[in-house]
Amino acid sequence: MSTESQEPALSEQSTQDDESSKSVSKKAAKKEAAKQEKLRRRQEANLAAAATSSLSLDSGDDPLSANYGDVPLLELQSKSAKDVSDWTKVGLLNESLKDQLVLLRGRAQAIRAVGKKMAFLVVRESGFTVQCLAQVQPDVVSPQMVKYATALSRESIVDVEGVVSVPSAPIKGATQQVEILVKKLYSVNKAVPTLPIIVEDAARSEIEIEKAHQAGEQLVRVNQDTRLNFRVLDLRTPANQGIFRIQSQIGNIFRQFLLSEDFVEIHTPKLIAGSSEGGSAVFRLDYKGQPACLAQSPQLHKQMSICGDFGRVFEIGPVFRAEDSYTHRHLCEFTGLDVEMEIKSHYSEVMDIVDRLFVAMFDSLNKNCQKELEAVGRQYPFEPLKYLRQTLRLTFEEGIQMLKDAGIVVDPLGDLNTESERKLGQLVLEKYSTEFYILHRYPLAVRPFYTMPCYDNPAYSNSFDVFIRGEEIISGAQRVHVPEFLEKRAEACGIDVKTISTYIDSFRYGAPPHGGFGVGLERVVMLFCGLNNIRKTSLYPRDPLRIAP
Template sequence: MADATPPAPTPQETQEGPSKSELKKRAKQAEKDKKAAEKAAKQAELAQQQAATEGDFATDFYGKLPLHQSQSRSGKTRVAISSLSASRDGETVLLRARVHTSRAQGNKMVFLNLRQRTDSVQALLLVTPEKVSKQMVKWAAGISDESIVLVEGVVKKSPEPIKSASVQDVEVHISKLHLISGIEGRLPFSLEDASRADEEVASSEVQMNRVLLDTRLNNRVVDLRTQTNQAVFKLQSAIGDLFRGYLSSQGFIEIHSPKLQGAATESGASVFKVGYFKGNAFLAQSPQLAKQMCIAADFERVYEVGPVFRAEDSNTHRHLTEFMGLDLEMTIEEHYHEVMELLDSLFLSIFRGLKEKYSKEIEVVGKQFPADEFKWREGPEGTLKLSFREAVNLLVEDGVDRAVLDDINTENEKRLGRIVRAKYETDYFIIDKFPMELRPFYTMPDPEDPTLSNSYDFFMRGEEILSGAQRIHDAEFLCKQMKAKGVEPDSMKGYVDAFRMGCPPHGGGGIGLERVLMLFLKLNNIRRASLFPRDPKRLEP
């Protein structure tokens, strides 16, 4: 339509521009024209939709659902994809799922790969008289990947395995298909690209997109939808459940210690300072002090699952500034190895539980992150236990200069892990009797050799996953050790006073949940084992 001819300017306009009243009049007319245009466009769209559905017998069987107000029940039970099998052949089912991928064949058939968490099933929409129209198939072919749909259909046994789905012996023949939630804009990457193993991308003759870790973390909600990540975080939850279950069976109770503290506890350089009303507070590096005070309060055996904050500028594959700590503390009757042995039994219980109950999830992760199966020792020989001196000797025998082994750094930890795997066929071992100078002020020294401590670290695939020890329970000796480490006892008066009122011998340890998960599955970067990771360079999302 040609543009309307503008009115001729008045003499006043040509000299001074339009008047205020004229500008108002024009703005009003422009708004009126805009509304008329929008109305015409809407009517045209409705007419187009009406023309498209004219003669469509399936209009009630597909389309976008209205905004769900959750005010009514249909009485129909929705099923999980994981429950579908050949035994349900011929059964009509209703399910909600995401469209993982779709593929149209002509204008009469659409294949949808439907996904729920780690499970997927193939669905088929095929033009049939009085059930599925051509318009319905065309509409279904336009649904974006990752849209959420409500599907009703008949379970049909597949003549051959469907390799693209986790449920391979059946497919769902769709009779009704409704859109619950669509996609706005474009996805940052496809879930197919995000689910490929690096080796597959590297070895493929066809060019494939590699989704980098930063891209994944910047778009974490989409990344978490991959079947790999669904399995990873189900396994993370399982570790927490197994941790709690075992300790509860051993007479422990769960505690919840504060994460805001009035003083920097273990190392002033590695705590986060936060404003606290008219003063400052610090985010807790661990529940260490609270655990010990609970022992002094006769709780006997305690554990905690909670966040731990470390203000260390460590940009490595295994460090986070906030992680989930699995901590425990217990009284000692005779020997500090009682604690070490209980921790060992705890880990063995977790490893067995993961292998026995979650083999499916481990297999899903292994497709994207292939790794040798995690190995540990069972039976009479039990877990490999080395003294710090024995661990150093193994490294020296392998060619490491003894002069650099006052402490075992990350590189030599990994080297030791490879040595132990080759020599003892295990990925899990314990090192005992660390030098006293390497441990914090509350660690009990070895009574026979004060240069050593009653402390231990646990390792998986050559990386430390637990640090623990017997603690000092005598106030006078504790103050002496604090001063030797440069900590003023008066700055932690409430903690020290707990031991002045009598406390039994005790010990414990702290475990990094994400690190255990990373190493068990060999994910190679701790950020993959953290839901929304926090490190020196990342605070979002």
């Protein structure tokens, strides 16, 4: 989902893909909104009922009542402070803490009563779970406390104080192989009794569901729209916890690598006077009586920053595309990872940065995100990405020839459609044993107006795309830095030169040769983890039909 790769004016196939995938009407969207409003009202009613039930439950005469119950709001208003070291993270619980008293906070993921004197709670924190046992004990745990525990609703926030024990048999329903013998149990905040989706249902893989079906058991399948409608619950699954921690690491690696290469992080405006990419897929708005739009990329301003003598710059920020795209890899808003740099002699210098940056990124993810990758793989099985120590580079003409040799008919001066990209990815994997490669010297006609033509053939350009698993993630190029030529290119692409006059003027004051690239963060995560839809890697996706939650 690169900031340059979504250029709307470049690919006819993209338009065809979008048209063919418009399966949801506005009427259906309104119907869904009404359904969600009805469910919201029902949840409010359930919450009120739960509050009444809680009050009646706590009103009994129990000498041990101080050991359990709902934490009063007054106590939650930062009335008193506890040392943070008093708390133990669920993920750190292990056999070395045997017989120690610990204090935990987490969610009541599962609750199971065993008669009237025993209850099991599975408490979850940051994807880790531990089994807690509340069992009637004189002077510690009363029958009323066990009853209170069993009445808690799933996903409620609870505080548990208890002693760590090590059971003789493995614990199958929790990540931590210890058990907490509960001494005290408090509800910090109750969830509604009836949840729209259950986290355990949302965490199931298609393989689990299919196996259960074959065995005659029907398990709940949570579809994508339902997940996104109740995204806060969906995000609690182990796979989603892994996905967004991996995403966080990608942003961190991107930043740290470029800082080590003498790049400067910048922050460009998202409100601009005219289109930053060309084409019609732009969000237009009124800016104090003047026409304006949301930036389709930081392209113009990052180039202007090179003219401002920063030498090498990068940015991590939001990018907006008003495309009517309903495909598995397009969003109306995504996070762009953008780079721009001076070029001394050849645009291969930019590709060199791409090569080293992404090999370092893949290495770091495989080394430091093993638990997260395993969590993703349990729900969405995938094969580890295959890549070379030195990234393969093919010219566009070489790629076209590989497709022709395989019997695929393609326009030698046109863009590759989605099907051709995937086929070329298969051919490259078979021949070179890599799923990550660079394709460069694209036809000039399919690139943005600011792309530098090749010196030896003006039909081609000093540009490149980068692919993972047969899908594009990066688009980059050497830029046109000669203002007169830049004006001609903009006019030829249908851009009103007046709306980008300050951009073009910045090159009139002396501009070094330069180039750069744009990467879509969500698309990198999607393809590295072998996921089938970019909405899985966008925290709160924005597409033509979704602007909430």
